[in-house]
Amino acid sequence: MLHRAVGAVPWLLLAVPRLANAACECGYSLNKTTDADHAVFTDLMENDFLHTSLDNVTEAGWRPQQYNMSSEASRGPFGKNFSIPNVETNAFKQADAWSGESEKGGDAGLKLWVRGDHSRGFVNSAEMASVRDDAAYGSFRVGLKLSAQSGTCGAFFWYHNNSQEIDMEFLSKQFNQSQGTVNLVLQTPESVEKNYDASNTSEFKVQALPFRPDEKFHEYRFDWSPGRVAFYVDGTFHYEMTNNLPTQGGRFLFNHWSNGDPLWSAGPPGADTAMTISYMKSYFNSTDPARHDVHKGRCPTYDPAKVCAIPEQTKAPDPSEGPDGAKTYFFTKDGPDKVPGQIVYRQTSYEGAATSLFASPSIYLSLLVTFFSCIIVI
Ligand SMILES: *[C@@H]1O[C@H](CO)[C@@H](O)[C@H](O)[C@H]1NC(C)=O
Ligand SMILES: *[C@@H]1O[C@H](CO)[C@@H](O)[C@H](O)[C@H]1NC(C)=O
Ligand SMILES: *[C@@H]1O[C@H](CO)[C@@H](O)[C@H](O)[C@H]1NC(C)=O
Ligand SMILES: *[C@@H]1O[C@H](CO)[C@@H](O)[C@H](O)[C@H]1NC(C)=O
Ligand SMILES: *[C@@H]1O[C@H](CO)[C@@H](O)[C@H](O)[C@H]1NC(C)=O
Ligand SMILES: *[C@@H]1O[C@H](CO)[C@@H](O)[C@H](O)[C@H]1NC(C)=O
Ligand SMILES: *[C@@H]1O[C@H](CO)[C@@H](O)[C@H](O)[C@H]1NC(C)=O
Ligand SMILES: *[C@@H]1O[C@H](CO)[C@@H](O)[C@H](O)[C@H]1NC(C)=O
Numbered sequence: 001m002l003h004r005a006v007g008a009v010p011w012l013l014l015a016v017p018r019l020a021n022a023a024c025e026c027g028y029s030l031n032k033t034t035d036a037d038h039a040v041f042t043d044l045m046e047n048d049f050l051h052t053s054l055d056n057v058t059e060a061g062w063r064p065q066q067y068n069m070s071s072e073a074s075r076g077p078f079g080k081n082f083s084i085p086n087v088e089t090n091a092f093k094q095a096d097a098w099s100g101e102s103e104k105g106g107d108a109g110l111k112l113w114v115r116g117d118h119s120r121g122f123v124n125s126a127e128m129a130s131v132r133d134d135a136a137y138g139s140f141r142v143g144l145k146l147s148a149q150s151g152t153c154g155a156f157f158w159y160h161n162n163s164q165e166i167d168m169e170f171l172s173k174q175f176n177q178s179q180g181t182v183n184l185v186l187q188t189p190e191s192v193e194k195n196y197d198a199s200n201t202s203e204f205k206v207q208a209l210p211f212r213p214d215e216k217f218h219e220y221r222f223d224w225s226p227g228r229v230a231f232y233v234d235g236t237f238h239y240e241m242t243n244n245l246p247t248q249g250g251r252f253l254f255n256h257w258s259n260g261d262p263l264w265s266a267g268p269p270g271a272d273t274a275m276t277i278s279y280m281k282s283y284f285n286s287t288d289p290a291r292h293d294v295h296k297g298r299c300p301t302y303d304p305a306k307v308c309a310i311p312e313q314t315k316a317p318d319p320s321e322g323p324d325g326a327k328t329y330f331f332t333k334d335g336p337d338k339v340p341g342q343i344v345y346r347q348t349s350y351e352g353a354a355t356s357l358f359a360s361p362s363i364y365l366s367l368l369v370t371f372f373s374c375i376i377v378i
Helices: 189-193 289-298 361-372
Strands: 012-015 027-030 039-041 043-048 062-064 067-069 079-082 110-114 122-130 135-145 153-161 164-171 180-187 204-209 218-225 228-233 236-241 251-257 273-286 307-309
Touching: 039 135, 039 273, 079 251, 110 251, 135 153, 135 251, 153 218, 164 218, 180 189, 180 228, 180 236, 204 236, 251 273, 273 289
Parallel strands: 027 307, 079 122
Antiparallel strands: 027 039, 043 273, 062 122, 067 079, 110 122, 110 273, 122 251, 135 218, 135 273, 153 164, 153 251, 164 180, 180 204, 218 228, 228 236
């Protein structure tokens, strides 16, 4: 549940111009377009947090949240104090490496910290929300390593409002020697009626995992299509929900928090502990008419040959799997022709925003003229 409206910060969006040899003009598909069952999405948003080094995460498309809730409002013995500095990038030192040392030590990736000092009655926690709020139907994938300290809730979710929300929530108290657990949740009109408690509704599933989520990065994913939300882990299907599904557009959020409630987050932990995000990849349809126009412009007539199949991640994307164990596929790193008309975000503070993704700044500069015709501002 998101307890506060997300502030509107103006944001200049980069739309990659259309190129002659573009490949994915008509979108990105789940399964091949020749498969009997497939779905096509028009938009993408990808973040490679293993190689993102920014003081201002909003340049990467995310807004860290600053707000607090009293213990009464947070329904636990402690209040929650979500603070911006608790969202912190930590890239690999070597820009082309997929393992090795990170800038600030420990696991590379975007960190969401829960702090150990709660002496003032609040637990310092972290939350961030995507700038984009226009996703309706899609495939949403994250590389995540959860807190190794008992007593936090780490979550990844899509959010329209308190009765339209799709969650994957991890309670570190549920991790133990042999296995872990992910809580699959839809917030629905029924959970709102039950005082925001989804745990006794039909759209709640405690899913056992064959591993501890705090030992390695794994890919957690849900595919939302009309009539179905399907949950996957490392490419393996785990569970689906087909009732009370959301219907509106929304944004993505991550948070990591504790309020000491023994029935949910438990804790709070006595020392700082992080949840680390190695990547976020979203392929989705937009509710924004301007994005529809951009899509129509590059794909006036649907042509399955101009749809790119989204690769499946079928193993844990973890550096322990080998020097390239954490290496996964990004359309945004595969060249501008793979992201025609898409909005792409910055990754590092030391490269120019527009040139950060692709090898040749000169190609980019030559495109800036056409580029200005497709700058889009929400
Ligand atoms: C993709 O294929 C799998 C396996 O056949 C199927 O279960 C799934 O529903 C398909 N996805 C879509 C979006 O059609
Ligand atoms: C996404 O939008 C495209 C273009 O409008 C449409 O063809 C496709 O069916 C939509 N996908 C889903 C899953 O609704
Ligand atoms: C962070 O970046 C966003 C997007 O460029 C900008 O609107 C905002 O002012 C920046 N915040 C700070 C503190 O610089
Ligand atoms: C909670 O937020 C309000 C408004 O930003 C602020 O005035 C107050 O000091 C904060 N309380 C705590 C305990 O951090
Ligand atoms: C809440 O977080 C803000 C910003 O990090 C900090 O200034 C404030 O002291 C914190 N309040 C408490 C009670 O932890
Ligand atoms: C959520 O949004 C839907 C559609 O806009 C609306 O019908 C519903 O009442 C909203 N729910 C809440 C809890 O605000
Ligand atoms: C480990 O956690 C799982 C899932 O929460 C639980 O079913 C199992 O009993 C636990 N095992 C031990 C040894 O605590
Ligand atoms: C869950 O719902 C059932 C049926 O409505 C009810 O009997 C039970 O008391 C509920 N349990 C909790 C913990 O709310």
